[in-house]
Amino acid sequence: MAKRRSKSKPASLKSQAIIVIIGSVIAYTLLVIGIKIGLVGWLINLIFAVILLVAIVVNLLLAYKLFDNYEKLKHSKNEADSSSTFKIESAAKSESISLNTLKSKYGNLEAHYEKLEKVKESYKEKVLQLEHELSQIRKKEKEKLKNSTEAIPVQAEETAHIVPEPIPAKPAPPKNSSLYFDGPYDDRLFSETNAASEKRHRYVYRIEYATAEPSVGKLHLEPTADEYDILRSYSDTVLKPACAFDNAFYTSFHNISQLAPGTVHKQGNDWYVKEKVKIRFN
Numbered sequence: 001m002a003k004r005r006s007k008s009k010p011a012s013l014k015s016q017a018i019i020v021i022i023g024s025v026i027a028y029t030l031l032v033i034g035i036k037i038g039l040v041g042w043l044i045n046l047i048f049a050v051i052l053l054v055a056i057v058v059n060l061l062l063a064y065k066l067f068d069n070y071e072k073l074k075h076s077k078n079e080a081d082s083s084s085t086f087k088i089e090s091a092a093k094s095e096s097i098s099l100n101t102l103k104s105k106y107g108n109l110e111a112h113y114e115k116l117e118k119v120k121e122s123y124k125e126k127v128l129q130l131e132h133e134l135s136q137i138r139k140k141e142k143e144k145l146k147n148s149t150e151a152i153p154v155q156a157e158e159t160a161h162i163v164p165e166p167i168p169a170k171p172a173p174p175k176n177s178s179l180y181f182d183g184p185y186d187d188r189l190f191s192e193t194n195a196a197s198e199k200r201h202r203y204v205y206r207i208e209y210a211t212a213e214p215s216v217g218k219l220h221l222e223p224t225a226d227e228y229d230i231l232r233s234y235s236d237t238v239l240k241p242a243c244a245f246d247n248a249f250y251t252s253f254h255n256i257s258q259l260a261p262g263t264v265h266k267q268g269n270d271w272y273v274k275e276k277v278k279i280r281f282n
Contacts (some may be wrong), residue, residue, distance in 0.1 A: 020063065024056040173188065177214075181205040182239040188273035190242075190264070202230060207264055207271055219262035221277045228255070244276040253281040 031049050032096055053059030089159050165282055180203040181197040204227055221243060222233060231239055232251050239249075263275040 014085065021056070024059070027052055028056075089220050155261065172175075175207055177212055179207045181207065184241045184273070187241045190271040190273070192269045192271065200226060204231065204238065215266040217264045217266070218272065219264045219273060219277055221258050221279055223256065231256070239279075242273050242276055243279050246280040248277060249281060255282050256280070256282055
């Protein structure tokens with residue numbers, strides 16, 4: 001409709017301009033003919049001719065401006081119409097695209113919902129199955145408990161006639177333990193790696209300690225008659241580090257008397273001589 005109206009308006013405008021020009025030309029021609037024939041005065045006709053000519057020129061200028069403005073208006077209107085149609089078309093395309101995306105999303109949601117419904121139904125079936133199995137297990141447990149409670153009195157009667165056997169008394173653990181050493185490896189130190197649980201040859205020292213307190217013990221010098229020769233030869237390395245002499249040492253002694261045991265403390269794998277053994281040479 002807008003295109004048809006734009007075509008009819010310039011046609012009517014052009015026809016009006018042509019009619020004005022033709023009318024002005026006819027009037028001017030008649031004026032010239034009248035002057036030549038002598039119908040009116042030449043001065044009046046001249047004035048009229050000038051006025052008519054000015055009117056024709058003014059009409060032509062007005063018609064040209066009107067036509068030019070209309071062409072500009074038409075061009076701007078066409079541009080506005082084209083832009084509006086483009087906007088409408090783009091909006092329609094975007095709406096169609098958004099509608100298609102919404103349809104696809106809706107279809108995906110429906111498919112996902114159907115999957116969830118299937119999963120839900122499968123879980124319901126599993127729950128029912130587990131409840132049935134649980135009820136069966138509870139029934140079996142009740143039956144076992146019932147049978148066990150019925151069998152208890154019979155077992156009690158049978159066990160009433162059984163005489164319990166006497167339990168043998170366990171031997172009491174020894175209160176004290178002993179370790180034997182051949183001598184200190186350093187001044188006042190006995191290494192437990194060189195210890196023996198039983199008396200051996202050359203093992204002249206014995207450490208006695210309580211099992212309740214294994215970190216403190218008593219040190220004893222207990223040589224045999226055969227081991228006196230060792231003590232006479234190695235008194236500096238065997239006797240002096242762990243013994244305190246009550247009288248002077250001499251090589252011709254016959255035996256050794258222990259006047260008082262020494263005291264030792266456990267330090268890791270070593271026994272430290274805190275108090276030496278008091279001995280006398282006889």
